[in-house]
Amino acid sequence: MTPPTDTLAAPEALLDDPSTAVENPTVGIDQTAGNFTYDVKYEFDAGSGLNEDVIRYISNVKKEASWILDFRLKAYQTFLAKPMPTHWATKDLENIDFNKIRYYLSQGTKPKRTWDEVPDDIKKTFERLGIPEQERKFLAGVEAQFDSEAAYSNVKDIVAKQGVIFCNSTEALREHPELFKKWFGKVIPTGDNKFSALNSAVFSGGSFIYVPKGVKVAMPLQAYFRINAENFGQFERTLIIADEGAEVTYMEGCTAPKFSTSTLHSAVVELVALKGAKIQYITVQNWANNVFNLVTKRAIAMEDAEVKWIDCNIGSRLTMKYPGVILKGKRARGEVISIALANDGQHQDTGAKMVHAADDTTSVIVAKSISVGQGRSTYRGVVHIPKHLKGCKNNTECDALLINTNSRTDTYPAIVVRGDTHAVQHEASVSKVSEDMIFYMQQRGLTEAQAMSLAVNGFVNDLVRQFPMEYSVELKRLIDLEMEGSVG
């Protein structure tokens, strides 16, 4: 396949126009930090559109084992067979043109181990996003994915010496098949939904992590996902295995420049927490608001294991993402903390899925959403306690805040409980910022704008505090709402 090289270059920093820095004239939300693009030459390009040849091309570039190609081709058939889930989801999904998307773009499949080796055109993107600086300050390892492949991947020596494996999916399946093949595609089967099937067919990049028995990784591991090319589809695949008693925190961030056409991001993330292990997975999603962000994330938690998803969705045109935990072992615990912010033209359709499959398992869901302007936020959740289990508990709280008169919010939970030894509780509320609260603050000399900003921050504050320090600062900056439109 010959790559159409003439379509590759995007004019440098074309979109980096300060006049677009404020997205909403009344409430400014900084979604612009990632809105720039540099000219990049790609070595591998699968062209536009999807067919079996594209899948063979990707597999060939990656020099994959034949079972992976078979897995991909089978998944492609599943993808074709599955209908769009528009009987319950938004019709906006029909606007995705799978023939216009570019499924694979890279400068090679081998990530660099030092920033010096990373080609300048890619490096300056990550420098501008502050990734190398963050790595020096507080991270145990970083993987930086640029379109289809990781440009940089490194784990600090101290962590590598503990036997922690942190690499991308291509490397992991090639070099550690005995570790990863066992769980690959097991937590989220290919046919789970149309987009998990698509990802299974064309996946590239993402992190594969193995933390050996008893190893507690003190500092977080981080991945940063960057879409650079127009009409590009990013399909990273992440698998994190925490062996018995191990502990790990993983953080991911994502940005893309704002193009005039839409972009697709469709990841599959599988977490495996073996007996007594703890995994914390933190996402701060700040895609440009032309990105369809359709992600499947699920964990399996064995006996006494704990999985916590902290999921923050600020960007994208449409996000559909319901991180889940299958509580497979006794006393396993699952938690989802979700923050969503929907501005004009955005629909955050997020939530959580808790499947109890053993006695005395506990799950907690706390979801808060803010709808601004004509933004729409949706909570969709599943809590499932099927037959003959004992002593399961779930507590779900969803709160929605509506800022403008035309803002919209929906809540669609589904709760199934069987048996008389469980305790399940769901509560949801919808409100606006109380006039009394604003009046009180104005009495004390704050402007209406400052008061509103403070009230909105107060609404999410108890969740933001659960983020690691560095991220909560970042998040506060992202969600800094100022009524007069200036970006804080």
Place this chain on the structure above:
Amino acid sequence: MSATALSSSALPGLDSTRFAAHLSQRATLPAWWLETKKAAWNQFLALPLPSRTDENWRFSNLKGLDLEGFDLPEDAPKDIPNHSSFPQTAELVFSNRQLVARSTVPADLAAKGVIFAPLDEALRDHGDLVKQYFQKHPAHLGSAKFVALNTALSASGGFLYVPAGVEVALPFVIQHTLSGANVATFPHTIVVLGPRAKATVVEFFLSGGAATERQLAAGVNDLHAAEGAQLTYVGAQHWSRETLAFQVNSIAVERDARVLALNLHLGGRQSRHESHSRLLGPGAHSEMLALTVASGDREFDQRTLQTHIAPNTTSNLLYKNALLDTAKTIFSGLIIVEPDAQKTDAYQKNRNLMLSDTAEAHSLPGLEIQANDVKCSHGSTSARIDAEQEFYLQARGIAPVEARRLLVSAFFEEVLNKLDDEALHAALTALIASQFKK
């Protein structure tokens, strides 16, 4: 599924011949009504049965929706159960779709213009009035096919009209009884309260004869409360153990009106209840209540919709299920606040009391909010009897079985005590208690 029928026209029971016969017996009714019935029959034939991807039927047992082999009953037994031993204004008693007993409206109320009549009689004598309110606000909760079947074949049901400013203290009672195997009934009741009128309607749905006969019931009602009116509606369902039941309620609440609808679900094999409230004018309030004793292997499927159309409207929903044995309940509720309905205050709560280790409760409480100055919340809980409360009672010398019974009745009391009529309250309490004596 039985192998007796390959298509709906080949049904041995409710086929087009049967429909034509039903229609010809009603040739004296207004032409618009006969046309409505014909259209409904065609709609029933044209609409598909609910499918797996239909969100309104999520978690429902679709295999149980088997309409084959049912027929319209012929005789009308008079030996039927009766639960309406409380003081009342007037009563209509239907057995197998035929009116078998009635007490007429007191002369003073009739003089004020109160109409309380079987639906067919009302169609004949007050056709234009019935036409004005018949399915004026159809419920949108997924049962269009069964509502069409009801319209096509309805023969029983009541029509109550209370003119402006008339207040009636004691309840109007309508009883539907179905006896025999493989018989079907399609009751339709219409209640219209004029401005500032006040009334209570109690409707019973009961099976006579053996409690194990296979039966089909598809009921509909239209409740209208004009400006400032106050309507209390109680529907109590105790169908046979093998009944497939549908009941679709539509509630329209105008400015400053208040409607309280309480539905009690006890029987049936698979019973689906839909209730759609529309808050049409400022100050309107809808109180939606339901109590279900789910025992045996019954399935109770309850779908609700609270649509806030006008600003400054309020609604409150409380659906309580007690689950025993291998019973299954589904509660799916939605509050819709339309863009103009600022200052809405809406609440929705589903509580499932799990009394068995094999019972299964599904809860889908939903919100769709398109206005920002609103107070909306919902809650759902599924849990067993509070162990501390049980212990407290036992510590005071109350036997475990009795303690449990007390706590279950307290669980229902929260809903029942919203009724002002004490005699009605007592009758419903007795009906619920009878479920726990077995």
